[in-house]
Amino acid sequence: MDLVSLLITWLITAVSLFAISYLPIGVEIDGFNKALLSAAVFGLLNAFVRPILxxxxxxxxxxxxxxxxxxxxxxxFGLAAYLVTGFRLRYGFWSALLGAILLAFVRSLIYQFLKI
Structure with a gap:
C-alpha cells in the first residue's frame, strides 16, 4: 500500500468517525482533530492487535x-476509544458495537461515492 492510499484511508476513516459522532448512538468525538487521531489509533490497532485477537x-x-x-x-473500536482522550463511548459496549457497524457502513458509502 503506498503512502497516498494510506492517507486517503486515514482521512476517510476520520471523516466517517466524525460523522458517526453526530448520530445518537453514544459515540462522542470532541472535534475533527480527535477524529484524525482516533482514525490513526484505530488503524494501528487493526494492523497490530486485530490479527492476535x-x-x-x-x-x-x-x-x-x-x-x-x-x-x-x-x-x-472500544480500545481506540479507551486510548484516545476526547473519543468516548457513552453506552459502553453497545456504543462500540453500533459504532463499529456504522463505521464499516459509512466508510463503504464514502468509498462507493468516491469510486476508490
Missing part, C-alpha cells in the same frame, strides 16, 4: 460462522 477468537468465529468478527470489530 483473530487467532485467539478463531474457534468462536468458526462456531458462529464468522459473526464473532463483528464483536472483534467492536473490541477494536
Amino acid at each position: 483473530q487467532i485467539l477468537a478463531l474457534p468462536l468465529t468458526v462456531v458462529t460462522f464468522g459473526l464473532f468478527s463483528i464483536i472483534l470489530n467492536a473490541i477494536i
Whole structure:
C-alpha cells in the first residue's frame, strides 16, 4: 500500500468517525482533530492487535460462522476509544458495537461515492 492510499484511508476513516459522532448512538468525538487521531489509533490497532485477537477468537468465529468478527470489530473500536482522550463511548459496549457497524457502513458509502 503506498503512502497516498494510506492517507486517503486515514482521512476517510476520520471523516466517517466524525460523522458517526453526530448520530445518537453514544459515540462522542470532541472535534475533527480527535477524529484524525482516533482514525490513526484505530488503524494501528487493526494492523497490530486485530490479527492476535483473530487467532485467539478463531474457534468462536468458526462456531458462529464468522459473526464473532463483528464483536472483534467492536473490541477494536472500544480500545481506540479507551486510548484516545476526547473519543468516548457513552453506552459502553453497545456504543462500540453500533459504532463499529456504522463505521464499516459509512466508510463503504464514502468509498462507493468516491469510486476508490
